[in-house]
Amino acid sequence: MSVIEETIQPGVNIHPIDKLLRADRLPHILCPGCGIGTVIHGYAHAIAASGLDEDQHVCVSGIGCSGRAAGYVNVDSYHSTHGRALPFALGIAVHKPELNVTVISGDGDLTAIGGNHLIHAARRNVNLNVICINNFNYGMTGGQVGPTTPIGAKGTTAPQGAVEQPFNLPYLAKATGAIFVARWTILHVREFQDAVLRSMQKKGFCFIEVLAPCPTSFGRANKIGDGAHEVEIYRERCRVENGATNLEELDIDLIDESKSITVGNFVDVEREPFLA
Amino acid sequence: MGTNAVAAKPQADQESRIRTGNHFMLGDHACAEGALAADLDFFAGYPITPSTEIAEHLARRLPALGGRFVQMEDELGSMAAIIGASAAGARSLTATSGPGFSLMMENIGLAAMMEIPCVVADVQRASPSTGLPTMVGQSDILQARWGSHGDYGIIAYCPASPQECFDLTVRAFNAADQYRVPVFIMMDEVIGHMTERVIIPAANDLPMSHRKGPRTAPGGEPFFSFAPDEDLVPPIAHAGEGYKVHMTGLTHDERGYPALDPETHDKLINRLVDKIRLNASDIVMYDEIGVDDADTIVISFGCTARSARHAVNQARDERMKCGLLRLITVWPFPETRIRELIKRGNVKRFIVPEVNLGQLRREVERLTDLPVLRLNHAGGTMPVPDAILELIRS
């Protein structure tokens, strides 16, 4: 028995969400300071709070660091192909509407290679909870820019800084028909969990963007420092505005320090779900 | 006219899953009816000529039977959706043609790797690229075998009539479930758009098999989704059944967890190939005319086999020692049978007519030093019997 196990009281050495994680797969592959672990943790808490049996939950992800999320949650979980998590999840959700299907994947996976599936799943109002971990770059492949990289931010494929207009994901999700749209960061642990829980309770396409540090790739290239420093930026610059209606103005500018980052639960409406 | 002409009329009842009786039916519709008879639960597809009639027919029929029909945004999504639905236990189908089949290759590899059963009907048209969208081709045959990156095993059937579109679709679902693989129904435009008699048997006369499920109750010992039985096929548990499965396209261990080392990879990929290769004698289907005494054997499949049959019968009427080997499964390729025929010693040559520039001819050449005569057209039309007959006479 290890020193830690010996010193812990009998019966309290199991964390309440341990059973929702695949402890046999730890340690995980994520870098120190990465925000993805916090997202997985939040999802597990939302499962626990959902009141549904764990066996009613399914997790699907695509490819990339965020795509590894499905490998760590102890529910039926599928690590699909790059960009195809949403149609894969659609198959599950439509065939077994009683299941609560959550897609956890990255910004590149869901909005670049999977962008077409995103807008169509939202349009159809497929009964899915989508957690889009936005770390502004392709982390796993070493920090290339993508469709969420803020203008001016650097990546290995844009050494002088990104020049393309990035997606404003809450605006996109709302415009394409999502019935629940939120943006939080991994600093907003409780709010994020609540948003995931709200998604689980709603029938239809729910989209949560969660900003997360990628210190290894994005942080280093943009001199943000470690994960804690990026979380510090969130703390300084995030402004909570639940119910914000001006989603078209919610672009994220990490370079201009005078600009705030708006977070909150923005959309919460009802619409007939797709084959649910 | 035979007695069948007055037998059961097609049922008017839209709700009946199996339309037992004699029909005058389009090949594409026969494929759709075969899927319904095989208990299809889920269809996802994208419109493409000449397969669209399969989707249209299922859009009318499947929802009324409690199944789900989804028109997807593209074939990438269609393929992913049928894998997802099957992961949740559905018998699932998509239908497409060359350009869509190309897009599906990515997730066909995923289905092979996750060992999730599913069925794809590819109604081949003249290719490559957009080619001749409304005209026949047989040029996706090698793509069906090798189209997704890497090594894996699959099964592909080649119907030569609307009746076989029905029969082989039923069989495709059974084989997909039995071997946990993607199965292809390699139709072609001529067969898909041909209307002929189709006899749909009574439900009890349809061969139906099921997936092997876990042998332990959920909640106990972890279930190993990739621990094979002796037939190299592992039992499967579906989403929502309580087994907390994990499936990934990454190289994985028997539990399903990523295991990124060369030994695990080599073992896994060999099994994916071997579970089809070593079970080939149970999977392979063909039929033959007069091969026993033949010095010339025509090897053919799909629409081309109809011309070949006509030519071979005529040649035999003219007392030529000619036979036909019609491939019903193109994959696995019936190489054992072809080797047997060669071993008998009386075969002097093969003729392989096909609507492509020699894709299956290559497979035959791989097995023999005997001459393998070609009769090819790139697509848009198919070899007529006279052309094959002329080659037999030559």
Ligand code: SF4
């Ligand atoms: S590369 Fe970035 S996103 Fe990937 S695990 Fe490391 S910190 Fe996280």
